[in-house]
Amino acid sequence: RQCGDEIAMKLASAQYRGTIRLSQLVNNLLDSVRIESGEMRLRYEPVDLVAVVSEAIELMQPLIDQRDQRVVASLASGPALTGDPQRLFSVIGNLIANANKFAPDQTRIWIDIEWAIDRVMVWVEDDGPGLPVSHTLSDLFAPFKRSPHEEPSQRGTGLGLTIVHAIVLAHGGVVKVAEPLRGEGTRIGI
Numbered sequence: 075r076q077c078g079d080e081i082a083m084k085l086a087s088a089q090y091r092g093t094i095r096l097s098q099l100v101n102n103l104l105d106s107v108r109i110e111s112g113e114m115r116l117r118y119e120p121v122d123l124v125a126v127v128s129e130a131i132e133l134m135q136p137l138i139d140q141r142d143q144r145v146v147a148s149l150a151s152g153p154a155l156t157g158d159p160q161r162l163f164s165v166i167g168n169l170i171a172n173a174n175k176f177a178p179d180q181t182r183i184w185i186d187i188e189w190a191i192d193r194v195m196v197w198v199e200d201d202g203p204g205l206p207v208s209h210t211l212s213d214l215f216a217p218f219k220r221s222p223h224e225e226p227s228q229r230g231t232g233l234g235l236t237i238v239h240a241i242v243l244a245h246g247g248v249v250k251v252a253e254p255l256r257g258e259g260t261r262i263g264i
Contacts, residue, residue, distance in 0.1 A: 114240065114241075114244065117158050117160070119157075120155070121155040121156065121157045121162060122154075123152070123155055123162070123187060123194065124151050124187065126159055126162050126163050127166050127185060130170055131147060131170065137171070137174050141179045141180075142179050143179065143180065144181075144183070145183050146182050147184075147185045148186045148187070149185070150187050150188070150189060152194055153189075155194065157245050158241075161244075162245070164237065164241065165237075165238045165241050166196065168234040168235070168238050169198040169234075169238060169262055170183065170185070171234060172198075172200075172262075173199070173200035173202070173259075176202035177200035177201045177259060178202065182200075183198065183199070183200050184199040184200075184255075185197070185198050185199075186199075195264070196263060196264050197261060197263040198261075198262055198263075199256060199259060199260065199261040200260055201256075201258075201259045203258070203259070204258055204260055205251065205260050235262075238262075238264065242264045248264070249262065249263070250262070250263045251263075
């Protein structure tokens, strides 16, 4: 039998997770409108990429914990970057949210930062079912494009990867889909 404090903590935790989901939905909808109208502006400033990725993991941790998933992060530091830290935070948050949503309970989500002389890649990989064979890259980044028969019960708006793609392109980057290194899931890099 649970005491009142335990029940209150569970309710508060559930409300917090709901708030994270709602906040992400509202931000995605606003970003979608900005992208569609051509009004998305980047605020260029120094970016600590490791801090941005770490903060996105921290924000998503309650949703990850709820599904008994585990993040395995390899966040190598590198040179200072210039970009829009808030928009990049949104990109990483959307990639983690997708991995969390599509990977089964009790699986891992891998996040890696790989530095090269002229670029940096951030990879998010999950242990989920992988991308549908029927999807092309343009389908993957199309707004509101979803596979209803292949999507888990926690349905989304179909905007996450559209926003990821638009923000990364605005930064002069690319979004890549690669063969997973650790399982049969999905591996997406920016």
